[in-house]
Amino acid sequence: MKLSRFTSRFYVALGIVFLVAFFGTLGPLLFTGKDLTTVVGGLYDAPSGKAWLGTDNLGHDVFTYLMYGTRSSLIVGVISGLIATFIGVVVGTVAGYVGGAVEETLMAATNIMLAIPQIVVLVLISVALDSRSVTSVAIVIAVTSWPWTARAVRAQASSVRTREHLDIARLSGANTVSIIVFDVLPYMLSYVVMVFVLQISIAILSEAALSLLGLGPSEGTSLGLMLHWALAWESVRNSAWWAFVPPTIMLTMVAFGFLLLQSSLDEVFNPRLRRDSGRKRRKRIASARTAAEAAEAATTSGSGA
Amino acid sequence: MSFTRYLVRKLAWSAGALAVAVFLNFLLPRLIPGNPIDAIVSSLGRGGAEAGTLKAVKEAYTEAFGLDKSMVEQFFIYVNNLLHGDLGKSFTTYPQTVGDLIGEALPWTIALQLPAILIGWIVGNILGALAAYKSGWFDRGAFISSLFVSSVPYYCVAILLLYVFAVVFPVLPPGGGYSFGTTPEWTSAFAADALEHYWLPFLSLLVVFIGGQAVGMRSMAIYELGSDYVNYSRGMGLRDSKIVRYIFRNAMLPQITGLAISIATMVSGAVITEIVFSYPGVGTLLFNAISQTDYPVISGVTLILTVMVLAANFLVDIACGIIDPRIRAAGGVE
DSSP states (O other): OOGGGSOHHHHHHHHHHHHHHHHHHTHHHHSOSOOTTOBOSSTTOOOOSSSTTOBOTTSBBHHHHHHHHHHHHHHHHHHHHHHHHHHHHHHHHHHHHHOHHHHHHHHHHHHHHHHSOHHHHHHHHHHHOSSOOHHHHHHHHHHHHOHHHHHHHHHHHHHHHTSHHHHHHHHTTOOHHHHIIIIIHHHHHHHHHHHHHHHHHHHHHHHHHHHHTTOSOSSSOOHHHHHHHHHHTTTTTTTOHHHHHHHHHHHHHHHHHHHHHHHHHHHHHOGGGOOOSHHHHHHHHHTTGGGHHHHHHHHHHHHTO | OHHHHHHHHHHHHHHHHHHHHHHHHHHGGGGSSSOHHHHHHHHHHHTTOOHHHHHHHHHHHHHHHTTTSOHHHHHHHHHHHHHTTOOOBOSTTTTSBHHHHHHHHHHHHHHHHHHHHHHHHHHHHHHHHHHHHHOHHHHHHHHHHHHHHHHSOHHHHHHHHHIIIIIISOOSOOSSSSOTTOOOOSOHHHHHHHHHHHHHHHHHHHHHHHHHHHHHHHHHHHHHHTSHHHHHHHHHTOOHHHHHHHHHHHHHHHHHHHHHHHHHHHHHHHHHHHHHHTOTTHHHHHHHHHHTTOHHHHHHHHHHHHHHHHHHHHHHHHHHHHHOHHHHHHTOOO
């Protein structure tokens, strides 16, 4: 892959994502001395040399909490993203490749899952769980967020199914699993990467939404939990901006960074989406109408974040 | 008659989804380790409720849920109660029914979400079509800002708007649906008061909706731009505004389908936004119920949210069928 295929948008997105990732992973290693139990001041002390971003409702250092919060939000994102992408891709490829009754059953389940709002299932499962670790929150989110992936992957898989190289594979006696893994999946790999990126950002936002409802991880902290406590202790109405602005900005950066990364990867993998100015553009677009459906799937699922 | 067939099909899907949601609503609370009612009653007891009330709550619920009966029987009791519109009684405000609590909260939520979704959809689509057509700096500016705005979580926009317009520049009230000390009534004074409290939550939803719709519409319209009818219209020397209207109509269809997909996200985003503003809708009701483990209320709200989203989706499906003759002809293909 030549480097010139990457747009500046891609580098901006990658920069944001790396910045956040470094902050969450290396931050706690670099700025040692305080952890989640260290109390450095009172209720909502303003930022100072002792606490760079002030203190929260219990006198904890907001900067330290922000590092650990970013870390657990990223952990939730990656774990949940991996699981949700895996389930979605398996269900989607099996349905799209095998077809017939299997496809109808799997897609019926997927469509019904899609029709029920994700937040409803998230709330019901989380309420039923007695205590919630970061991992179990991630798993709960993954279990509820795979259906759109399954539906989108199925469309791709059934278009690959009719290609001729699959006939050759079948003639040479390859079994279904090996055909799916070696002959179908590689065609969708770029799409799966984008799905994964999008699933990460959806999971991070879902975790924040759950935490705001009071159903976040019951130990440690996360960006959503920081917002939850900041709202519960009226930091907004008391002008304690340091308690809610840092997690808000961090969440926004994470969500925007991953979404931008996803849409710029789309441009890298799908050159027909790239857009320059003037006549050249119109010519290029004229040949691009077939890609409309793919883009529609990407944007509608994108707005789902 | 294939339009009827299309509607029946869509209705069957909604009914299936509703059935699954009802089943989850039934099953998941019963998966709480131990007897859910014991767990909840004991946590109520820690909260300082009187022993007499606790006993009444426990008896009422053991009977209402029929916990001594088999799971299958319990399920039929549950469904039977639902069919009679009986969502149970709240644990924390005991004699009050869940139906009443939701009935009080629901109008606020609908009044907040429906206009925001409709106006956001229309404005966002016009903006997206214009951005695609104009290209250049307008497109770049509109696209990047829409992408940014649409990826900012609803509650983040809500928190920042609340801080800026209610705390830093106190021009609007800092939350609630109406001023403290007033009660909802049909007077112009109360309406003006409620409207003042309406702006911030409404605007924070609207901004995000517009962004999301504009991003989607722009990419749809870009494809329309290369089509023959646009080139032909250009060759004919038609006015820009007329061509944009053609593009708009053609690119609108997938946008309506997109609306059906994003309604669930919009509704759940709006539910969280209510918490930020302590707006007296179902979101705040859900939040309070969760913090007090008021299970019947949680269960009732999740069910109402499901019904709301399914109903909205069904309406969008009807709109699609009316607008797009292909759907009517094919009888609806999934």
